[in-house]
Amino acid sequence: MTGGLRDLVSIAAFVLLVATIPLVTDSGVVLNFVMMALYAALLGQAWNILGGFGGQFSFGHALFFGTGAYLQAMAQLHGGINAWLALALAVAGSAGIGALVGALTFRYGLKGSYFALVTLAFAEVFRILALSVPFTGAGVGLMLPLQESFINMQFGSRKGYLYLVLAFVAAALLVTWWLKNSRFGAYLQAVRDNEDAARAIGVNPFGVKLGAIALSAGFMGAGGAFYVQVFQYIDPGIAYGPAVSVEALVAAIVGGMGTLWGPLLGALVLHLLADVTRNLFGQLPGINMVIYGVVLVLIVMFLPRGIAGLGATVSALWRKRQKESGDRRG
Amino acid sequence: MFDSAILFPSLLNGITTGAVYALIALGLTLIYGVLHIINFAHGAALMVALYAVYLLKQHWGIDPYLALPLVVPGMFALGYALQRLIINRSSHGKDENILLVTLGISIVLENAALLLFKSDTRTIDTAYTLTTVAIGPAMIALPKLVAFAGALVVSALLLWIVGKTDLGRAIRAVAKEKHGAKLMGIDVDHVYAMSFGIGLACLGAAACFLLPAYYVNPQVGSGFVLVAFTVVVLGGMGSFGGALLGGLLIGVVESLGGLYLGESLGQIGIFAIFIAVLLFRPQGLFGARI
Numbered sequence: 065m066t067g068g069l070r071d072l073v074s075i076a077a078f079v080l081l082v083a084t085i086p087l088v089t090d091s092g093v094v095l096n097f098v099m100m101a102l103y104a105a106l107l108g109q110a111w112n113i114l115g116g117f118g119g120q121f122s123f124g125h126a127l128f129f130g131t132g133a134y135l136q137a138m139a140q141l142h143g144g145i146n147a148w149l150a151l152a153l154a155v156a157g158s159a160g161i162g163a164l165v166g167a168l169t170f171r172y173g174l175k176g177s178y179f180a181l182v183t184l185a186f187a188e189v190f191r192i193l194a195l196s197v198p199f200t201g202a203g204v205g206l207m208l209p210l211q212e213s214f215i216n217m218q219f220g221s222r223k224g225y226l227y228l229v230l231a232f233v234a235a236a237l238l239v240t241w242w243l244k245n246s247r248f249g250a251y252l253q254a255v256r257d258n259e260d261a262a263r264a265i266g267v268n269p270f271g272v273k274l275g276a277i278a279l280s281a282g283f284m285g286a287g288g289a290f291y292v293q294v295f296q297y298i299d300p301g302i303a304y305g306p307a308v309s310v311e312a313l314v315a316a317i318v319g320g321m322g323t324l325w326g327p328l329l330g331a332l333v334l335h336l337l338a339d340v341t342r343n344l345f346g347q348l349p350g351i352n353m354v355i356y357g358v359v360l361v362l363i364v365m366f367l368p369r370g371i372a373g374l375g376a377t378v379s380a381l382w383r384k385r386q387k388e389s390g391d392r393r394g
Numbered sequence: 395m396f397d398s399a400i401l402f403p404s405l406l407n408g409i410t411t412g413a414v415y416a417l418i419a420l421g422l423t424l425i426y427g428v429l430h431i432i433n434f435a436h437g438a439a440l441m442v443a444l445y446a447v448y449l450l451k452q453h454w455g456i457d458p459y460l461a462l463p464l465v466v467p468g469m470f471a472l473g474y475a476l477q478r479l480i481i482n483r484s485s486h487g488k489d490e491n492i493l494l495v496t497l498g499i500s501i502v503l504e505n506a507a508l509l510l511f512k513s514d515t516r517t518i519d520t521a522y523t524l525t526t527v528a529i530g531p532a533m534i535a536l537p538k539l540v541a542f543a544g545a546l547v548v549s550a551l552l553l554w555i556v557g558k559t560d561l562g563r564a565i566r567a568v569a570k571e572k573h574g575a576k577l578m579g580i581d582v583d584h585v586y587a588m589s590f591g592i593g594l595a596c597l598g599a600a601a602c603f604l605l606p607a608y609y610v611n612p613q614v615g616s617g618f619v620l621v622a623f624t625v626v627v628l629g630g631m632g633s634f635g636g637a638l639l640g641g642l643l644i645g646v647v648e649s650l651g652g653l654y655l656g657e658s659l660g661q662i663g664i665f666a667i668f669i670a671v672l673l674f675r676p677q678g679l680f681g682a683r684i
Binding site (some may be wrong): 182192306351 | 499662
């Protein structure tokens with residue numbers, strides 16, 4: 065079996081495996097854990113498309129999350145649009161905002177720290193705007209009325225939401241698989257590794273990065289829409305605040321940037337850690353984020369390729385040690 | 395609307411705030427100029443310094459201005475240790491890693507503060523908190539005036555250190571050409587850590603000048619961090635004169651923006667400048683380097 069085919073089979077196996085969880089257990093704790101871990105994985109996967117495969121580190125992915133969340137809520141509340149149509153609108157709208165921000169920033173060649181800063185600033189501008197204009201409900205936020213039915217994308221139990229987010233994660237896995245195996249993905253990784261060299265062989269870096277940010281933003285918008293459907297509430301701090309941006313990038317970096325399974329692994333590990341500490345110390349404000357921050361620093365210090373790259377990092381260390389001892393003997 | 399009786403106090407207010415912005419931005423621009431990294435933990439470090447000043451006042455009754463000789467060396471030590479023990483070890487030769495590590499440090503600091511102090515906003519009371527001084531037709535709070543003068547003094551001190559001392563010469567040498575500096579016998583890692591320490595020491599001074607007229611909560615840094623970044627990109631990354639002028643300019647823009655557009659929309663003016671400068675003139679308005 066080729067690597068591409070093997071990945072597809074593992075994606076199918078993973079989706080089937082997770083899909084059986086609600087069939088074998090009714091435990092709210094388990095279902096909620098799986099749902100929230102998948103949700104975090106979705107945000108990480110979205111970030112990974114642009115950050116991992118494209119090498120453009122966004123510190124303001126909340127911009128796309130919040131736009132998706134507000135579109136999902138506003139389309140239903142102000143437009144009377146069906147929740148599923150609203151979802152399409154939310155994804156398309158966030159992708160559009162992504163393309164717009166990308167067009168502005170990549171046109172002027174912003175990269176590295178400058179790109180991180182400008183995405184952060186855009187998210188902050190949107191947060192202040194959402195606080196100031198009436199149709200987002202300003203500081204009060206927007207509340208979605210409770211109307212449980214499939215048509216309204218509101219489910220009576222966690223199971224329905226689990227399947228919904230699983231579908232998003234599966235779609236993101238397939239897109240990531242496509243990035244690993246397609247011409248576009250190869251262009252994107254070439255631009256990440258050396259933009260000038262990529263341009264020299266005929267790749268258009270601007271167009272490639274624009275496609276990546278739109279894709280990434282679209283999935284982030286789906287995450288925002290999902291949030292609104294589950295919690296039926298959104299406000300400017302949740303939508304455009306830094307917590308979501310951090311959650312997305314930490315999951316991808318801890319798991320392993322530019323890999324198929326990295327964001328899922330990262331989200332799972334981080335949520336396990338968060339749950340363990342919650343059991344040890346109780347519900348304390350900020351403790352989750354302290355752990356996320358510590359894990360982020362430790363991973364960058366000791367495992368720059370993330371958990372998915374653990375094998376590669378260890379074997380590189382091993383080879384280095386072998387070589388050194390060989391040098392010493394020789 | 396352009397009545398000078400409103401405009402002048404607002405301008406004055408902007409300039410005094412701007413001086414503190416300039417001081418914060420000087421630390422950031424020094425770190426950028428020497429290490430070529432963006433210190434995302436700058437706002438969180440300022441928050442730590444503000445809590446230090448707050449605790450010294452609440453528990454030992456030490457006046458914020460008298461706390462300067464404690465807080466400034468303390469922040470210097472924190473910066474030196476952070477750079478030496480964590481940041482320097484995690485770069486693996488890639489700037490992105492430093493970006494992520496400083497982001498991680500800021501997340502840890504901010505949320506540790508949230509754990510320890512809850513999200514309450516705290517202020518301190520001093521005898522001079524409400525004292526005002528008349529300058530022409532305007533009344534200005536005494537602590538703001540002290541902050542303005544203090545920020546200028548510390549900035550001058552920083553310029554003297556970088557311009558005239560041996561350490562400053564080493565810093566400039568490393569900023570220009572670190573391999574060459576290393577060959578001349580300069581301990582580059584030490585200079586990096588010294589620069590980071592001095593950058594954070596500026597925050598210690600800023601915190602002592604700020605707190606009598608300001609407040610502290612775990613999120614207070616994030617408000618300043620974007621302002622400081624704006625000042626630094628406006629003035630040109632690594633430019634001291636640019637940071638000083640940029641700080642004053644941003645202070646005035648914020649103050650006038652708040653006057654004409656209201657508090658929250660006034661802030662948008664800052665971000666609009668920030669995004670516009672990053673997009674159209676990323677080398678900054680003045681463009682000079684250390």
